[in-house]
Amino acid sequence: MYKLYSMQRSGNSYKVRLALTVLDVPYHAIEIDILRGESRTPDFLAKNPSGQVPLLEVAEGRYLAESNAILWYVAIGTRLAPDSPIERAEALQWMFFEQHALEPNIGAAYFWLSLVKGGRDLQTHALDDWMERGYAALQVMENHLRTHDFFAAGQLTIADIALYAYTHLADQCDFDLTTFPSVRAWLRRIEQQPGFITMDGSAASSGNAAVGIARA
Amino acid sequence: MYKLYSMQRSGNSYKVRLALTVLDVPYHAIEIDILRGESRTPDFLAKNPSGQVPLLEVAEGRYLAESNAILWYVAIGTRLAPDSPIERAEALQWMFFEQHALEPNIGAAYFWLSLVKGGRDLQTHALDDWMERGYAALQVMENHLRTHDFFAAGQLTIADIALYAYTHLADQCDFDLTTFPSVRAWLRRIEQQPGFITMDGSAASSGNAAVGIARA
Incomplete structure (x- = not known):
């Protein structure tokens, strides 16, 4: 195990x-x-x-x-992992996007604003950058999800799971998802998958x- | 093609x-x-x-x-891509490390300090963070390379190529590699590979x- x-x-x-x-x-x-x-x-x-x-x-x-x-x-x-080389690469593409565009911004904002006591005061110098780059990442996701139900292979893959983790925390750390309707619909779609916790x-x-x- | x-x-x-x-x-x-x-x-x-x-x-x-x-x-x-599942995963491990720990720091420093005219003045608020986190990433690499010639599978893989790209630019954007002898030896090792450009x-x-x- x-x-x-x-x-x-x-x-x-x-x-x-x-x-x-x-x-x-x-x-x-x-x-x-x-x-x-x-x-x-x-x-x-x-x-x-x-x-x-x-x-x-x-x-x-x-x-x-x-x-x-x-x-x-x-x-x-x-x-959860596509079989074809191109679909695998497309899932990986979104997973690398997650680690350089989403997680360093929403993840950092979540850590300092939600988890660490007094974190907001410690990180005021970084907050604007996180917000700007975090919203830019959300916009890329919104654009993709306007015409796709999932990020790769037309079905739930590890790319969706990778991206869900911090996106669903965005509203806990100053991000407003009001103008990202496709992202919000995708979050609900993930939450309806069998086995979701x-x-x-x-x-x-x-x-x-x-x-x-x-x-x- | x-x-x-x-x-x-x-x-x-x-x-x-x-x-x-x-x-x-x-x-x-x-x-x-x-x-x-x-x-x-x-x-x-x-x-x-x-x-x-x-x-x-x-x-x-x-x-x-x-x-x-x-x-x-x-x-x-x-x-350049290992065959075994665990070695593939270990190569991917270092490639994700590259995209969240190395590239956002050394890559950003290189972009603003080396490529963009006047970039240093535009980004003074971010420079300390890049330096601190960039050096932390280099230390993780140094520790690994003390006992390994390459990052995964005991041979040159795409993990080395991913990490080489920004590491070899570090000295062009304020990072000092003097105290990272294993990283410097690894850079030279990559440069001696057949087909290197x-x-x-x-x-x-x-x-x-x-x-x-x-x-x-």
Whole structure:
């Protein structure tokens, strides 16, 4: 069974939990609270020198970092990873977009504005840049979703899961999604997928059994 | 033959040119000068709504964006992309690291300090953050390279090509690599690979034929 080092309120960690739950793959989650320094202990740094979650133990003593690389690894051979080379590359295209255009902005805004006490005062110099670049990323997504239900391959893939994690947190950190109707419709579409769980680990209203942190 | 929309002085574009040249895959390069707005014309935006290079035409009228997704697409089935699932995932791990930890910092510093006239004055508020996070990324790479010759699979892969592009520009935008001896040794190792070309398209001293923009 996979062993996943994860933080409940980390969007990057949520991606992996969501994919594993949608795929109905059992896993053992170990909560690492980065706000309390638990990703910076000698023991954790020996597993991941970057000191970040999520981290997946893929074999005894062998660890894989980077949320989107983990998504790729757990999804390969399943319906969440397209088969054809071009559709795979298009899913990856959106996953790289997520890590350089969306996560560094909405993810950073969420971390400092929602998670860290007093974070807004510490990061006033960066806030304008996050907002500008975060809205630019949302506009790219809105434009794509006007003519597509999902990001790649015409169906739910790990690209959607990667992008959902921080997009669904946008309204918790100053972003206003009013002018992004296609993004909002896509968020609702993801939430209606079989096996969907919210970030706190509870099942969607469709009646799935509760999963998530309770598995740890 | 691949048609590649690329900018000569863009690190992200250079990655793709370098991989295609190392693989000895012919391509037709079309220079897009983003500093002159050529990636924001209606014609280009119809091809890539993100308005970015590199952009690869993978089939008539079908375009793939995001440098690292393009690397993956052109390398699949070649020696630059590992075969085993875990080694593939480890290569992807470093490529995602590149796009969220290295490129947003060294890439941004390079763009504003080296390419844009007066850019340093425009971006003084961001420079400290780029420097701090860029050095943190370099330290993660240094730690890995102390015990590895390459980033994944024990050989040159697209992970090395992705990371080389902006790392080799670090000293052109205020980063000092003196205290990163393993990173410097790795840069030299990449430059000695068969088929290596510099960013301006000239061959390395090993005697390869000049390639790059001259192919356009």
